[in-house]
Amino acid sequence: MGFDIKRFQGDVDEELICPICSGVLEDPMQAPACEHAFCRACITEWISRQPTCPVDRQAVTVGQLRAVPRILRNLLSRLCTSCDNVPHGCTAILKLDSLANHLAECEYNPKRPMPCEAGCGLVIPKDELAEHNCVRELRALIATQQGKLTDYQQELAEQRLVINEHKRELALLKEFMRAMRVSNPAMRALADQMEREEVVRWAGSLARARVTRWGGMISTPDDVLQMMIKRSLSESGCPLHIIDDLMENCHERRWPPGLSSLETRQNNRRLYEKYVCKRVPGKQAVLVLQCDNTHVDEHMMVEPGLVMIFAHGIE
Amino acid sequence: MANIAAKRVKREIKEVMKSEEIMGGAFKLELINNSWTELQGEITGPPDTPYESGKFLLEIKVPETYPFNPPKIRFITKIWHPNVSSVTGAICLDILKDQWAAALTLRTVLLSIQALLSEAEPDDPQDAVVARQYKEYPSIFAMTATHWTNVYAEGKKAIVDYNRRVQVLLEMGVEEHQARVALSTHNWNLEVATEELFS
Numbered sequence: 001m002g003f004d005i006k007r008f009q010g011d012v013d014e015e016l017i018c019p020i021c022s023g024v025l026e027d028p029m030q031a032p033a034c035e036h037a038f039c040r041a042c043i044t045e046w047i048s049r050q051p052t053c054p055v056d057r058q059a060v061t062v063g064q065l066r067a068v069p070r071i072l073r074n075l076l077s078r079l080c081t082s083c084d085n086v087p088h089g090c091t092a093i094l095k096l097d098s099l100a101n102h103l104a105e106c107e108y109n110p111k112r113p114m115p116c117e118a119g120c121g122l123v124i125p126k127d128e129l130a131e132h133n134c135v136r137e138l139r140a141l142i143a144t145q146q147g148k149l150t151d152y153q154q155e156l157a158e159q160r161l162v163i164n165e166h167k168r169e170l171a172l173l174k175e176f177m178r179a180m181r182v183s184n185p186a187m188r189a190l191a192d193q194m195e196r197e198e199v200v201r202w203a204g205s206l207a208r209a210r211v212t213r214w215g216g217m218i219s220t221p222d223d224v225l226q227m228m229i230k231r232s233l234s235e236s237g238c239p240l241h242i243i244d245d246l247m248e249n250c251h252e253r254r255w256p257p258g259l260s261s262l263e264t265r266q267n268n269r270r271l272y273e274k275y276v277c278k279r280v281p282g283k284q285a286v287l288v289l290q291c292d293n294t295h296v297d298e299h300m301m302v303e304p305g306l307v308m309i310f311a312h313g314i315e
Numbered sequence: 316m317a318n319i320a321a322k323r324v325k326r327e328i329k330e331v332m333k334s335e336e337i338m339g340g341a342f343k344l345e346l347i348n349n350s351w352t353e354l355q356g357e358i359t360g361p362p363d364t365p366y367e368s369g370k371f372l373l374e375i376k377v378p379e380t381y382p383f384n385p386p387k388i389r390f391i392t393k394i395w396h397p398n399v400s401s402v403t404g405a406i407c408l409d410i411l412k413d414q415w416a417a418a419l420t421l422r423t424v425l426l427s428i429q430a431l432l433s434e435a436e437p438d439d440p441q442d443a444v445v446a447r448q449y450k451e452y453p454s455i456f457a458m459t460a461t462h463w464t465n466v467y468a469e470g471k472k473a474i475v476d477y478n479r480r481v482q483v484l485l486e487m488g489v490e491e492h493q494a495r496v497a498l499s500t501h502n503w504n505l506e507v508a509t510e511e512l513f514s
Contacts, residue, residue: 019418054417
């Protein structure tokens with residue numbers, strides 16, 4: 001609906017008036033053929049009742065409405081109007097195109113959001129500031145939060161129940177699978193095959209990494225560091241049947257003979273370049289998986305692969 | 316009343332007040348009870364028609380949904396016209412019904428009603444009795460319309476013969492308007508009208 005014509009300075013040309021609301025065009029749209037212009041809200045309302053142009057009754061649908069020509073928009077934007085908050089004391093006179101910005105910041109706007117300065121810090125409309133009571137508002141806030149908390153707790157309890165059920169079912173399934181594997185060699189071969197393929201698939205999904213400084217290797221990572229790496233592996237989709245073995249292999253006590261001590265490591269340094277390394281996502285660590293490194297000497301590799309953690313130097 | 320309707324009506328009254336039609340005395344428009352929902356209009360019968368120099372009062376009710384819905388307008392002054400009910404004053408005019416468009420105003424509607432007085436549409440009647448007479452006995456229709464204008468709308472031209480016939484029925488104790496309706500309906504045949512009234 002258009003702007004009240006009384007708000008404008010001087011005469012407003014008849015062309016800038018909406019024939020429906022008789023106000024100055026607000027967000028104008030025009031009919032496609034006859035080019036009669038109306039406020040968007042007015043013409044949408046009219047078309048919802050009757051799909052014709054209100055001036056000459058040519059057929060029009062909402063989808064056919066077009067933006068008005070630039071010259072019309074320019075003429076509108078140049079009109080000078082008073083602020084919406086005149087009744088609240090604002091005396092500003094503005095170009096129509098800057099009205100929206102002014103309204104957002106007009107200090108006479110009774111609904112302007114103001115932070116309470118009495119200490120609660122809540123942001124409230126200016127006209128409600130006088131009635132505002134920090135304790136009451138905060139109590140209300142606590143009450144709603146409490147309500148939400150109760151809801152979440154309940155949801156959590158329900159989810160736990162569901163998870164427990166799933167766990168039980170999973171355990172049962174695993175048990176079943178194990179029994180099948182033990183009793184049936186073909187099944188065992190199939191399961192092994194599936195596990196191997198899963199590792200290869202996962203290895204394929206990881207990005208290649210390059211170690212620029214082999215000297216930065218941490219051969220005795222502590223538990224916290226190991227936990228961090230394990231979580232990252234798990235998030236990257238590491239198959240569950242190898243994750244514990246892999247993590248065992250991040251410490252020099254489990255490394256192959258070629259890496260087992262500082263001395264052997266220094267002797268075999270040139271062999272490092274042969275390793276195909278995969279990045280542990282987001283960490284200064286690499287995976288040297290056996291499936292990627294069948295070309296490497298046996299004394300440099302263990303099943304199912306190595307985890308090498310570095311202080312720095314991974315690209 | 317919805318803001319948009321009040322705003323429109325205010326502006327339209329201003330528009331009518333400034334218009335040539337007011338200056339020329341072709342019509343009037345005023346508020347009733349200072350509410351924007353009820354107005355009274357007055358149109359002058361167009362020259363060279365049976366309605367010439369008559370003053371016809373109109374009741375105008377503006378709905379809350381104006382201008383998305385048309386104003387409701389009826390004649391308060393009794394009028395003999397194919398498109399106006401001689402009983403209720405209801406008007407049959409397309410722009411007051413399905414042909415209403417939001418850009419039409421009270422001024423354009425009043426002008427259309429005035430034009431309807433000059434150019435009746437007997438094929439789309441509001442009053443079938445009047446429409447039949449208009450088609451079958453155009454001269455009787457014209458005189459009847461002139462007579463009604465004279466009696467109810469201060470029209471200057473009196474039809475002496477018709478006044479006399481009404482007078483005859485009055486003397487028989489028939490109510491005046493009832494007598495006029497009976498005579499107008501039966502093409503001023505005194506016998507048939509009397510028969511109908513006393514049957």
